Amino acid sequence: MGLFDFVKGIGKKNTAPAEPQAAPTTPAEPSAQEIANKLLGHIKALGLPVEGLSVTYNSVSDLATVKGQVNSQADREKIILAVGNVDHVAKVDDQMTVATPEPESKFYTVKSGDNLSKISKEFYGDANQYNKIFEANRPLLKNADDIFPGQVLRIPA
Numbered sequence: 001m002g003l004f005d006f007v008k009g010i011g012k013k014n015t016a017p018a019e020p021q022a023a024p025t026t027p028a029e030p031s032a033q034e035i036a037n038k039l040l041g042h043i044k045a046l047g048l049p050v051e052g053l054s055v056t057y058n059s060v061s062d063l064a065t066v067k068g069q070v071n072s073q074a075d076r077e078k079i080i081l082a083v084g085n086v087d088h089v090a091k092v093d094d095q096m097t098v099a100t101p102e103p104e105s106k107f108y109t110v111k112s113g114d115n116l117s118k119i120s121k122e123f124y125g126d127a128n129q130y131n132k133i134f135e136a137n138r139p140l141l142k143n144a145d146d147i148f149p150g151q152v153l154r155i156p157a
Helices: 032-046 075-085 116-124 127-136
Strands: 002-005 050-060 063-070 093-097 107-111 154-157
Touching: 032 050, 032 063, 032 075, 050 116, 063 075, 075 093, 075 154, 116 127, 116 154, 127 154
Parallel strands: 063 093
Antiparallel strands: 002 093, 050 063, 107 154
């Protein structure tokens, strides 16, 4: 898939437990390794299925690189969004492979005043199809009202 851009600093604060690291440090800004560990913990906490998962983070370019093997295109896209919609991340370099390739979903960046019904009306011509978007973004969304400006969502065909 390649490189995806996100809006740095507006994503949800990553509160997932970090993967254990050898030497804990407490600088004012988290280190690149700490951010990578938190991103890895975030993906695992969501229960997204991926084998051989690794996440690296470059604090100079705010780039997170994700590697691993997933079974479906939907899982791949959810992992990209899980990483990209977190504070500190401006770009995601997707280096994952998919066991069964499928067509890619569209991605949509939420604007102020948006809700899933409004987005559904724009893409499907029917505001009542909002649940299709909600289900396509689970477990990233806990409820249909849990969206914020700058967040990127999957829009299935």
